[in-house]
Amino acid sequence: MRPLFHPAVEDLKPEAILYALSDPERVAIFAQIAGLGSSGTCTALANLGSRVIPKSSLSQHMKVLREAGLIRGERHGVEMRNHSRCQEVDRRFPGLIQAILSAYGRPPEQSNAG
Amino acid sequence: MRPLFHPAVEDLKPEAILYALSDPERVAIFAQIAGLGSSGTCTALANLGSRVIPKSSLSQHMKVLREAGLIRGERHGVEMRNHSRCQEVDRRFPGLIQAILSAYGRPPEQSNAG
């Protein structure tokens, strides 16, 4: 298992963020993590929508979100805790996340990220 | 040559818009069309960046932008005139286009769409 990669704020790329959020399934995952404000484990995220996401697919989705800089993942024992990087992304690209979540009809919560 | 398809405002899908604008080449094309405010022909759009876009690829890019609802294309004789649908998109998804263009470092012009 290779270590998790997280881009620095200054390395965030708009194209990666838009691509990551151009998939409704990933948006649902991200919105859930951002809304929770605290850790979201993969298992808990697997059945948000109308189907159960296969875990290999889910793992890929998490990787896309992580490498776009939208979430941060930390291994805690056997599980992975994910939390959003909304604040960092927002500092770099003001208003972007909010506009996107609003467009999807998912108004973001106010800064409840731990 | 099949007729051009343009989604109605109420049929605009955020995922299609984000996908369309997750490619820097398409963003450059869209920003040019939106910035021009008037018609942009494919030929004029082919070499905005560091390379000349092959015309079959350009045609695909235009189709993606058009079917996402970001631009409107009209055939005028031998050429196609494209103009942005920023205002319509903005009515449906307020702030989205502006946030995206700003993230790409392409601050949008003020409503100069004809």
Next chain:
DNA sequence: TTCCGTAGTTCAGAAATTCGGAACTGTTGA
């Protein structure tokens, strides 16, 4: 220690998408 269960990752092949040159369509003008 060894074994087991859980959480998530990686592998690999099938399916889908993207890219771009070549051929094509449709229009204008000579």
Next chain:
DNA sequence: TCAACAGTTCCGAATTTCTGAACTACGGAA
């Protein structure tokens, strides 16, 4: 009718996405 032009469509190659199966990593029990 013919040629030139603007853009589209076709199609094969390359790339990407999807997901079941195999795997790694950790923690707890014996």
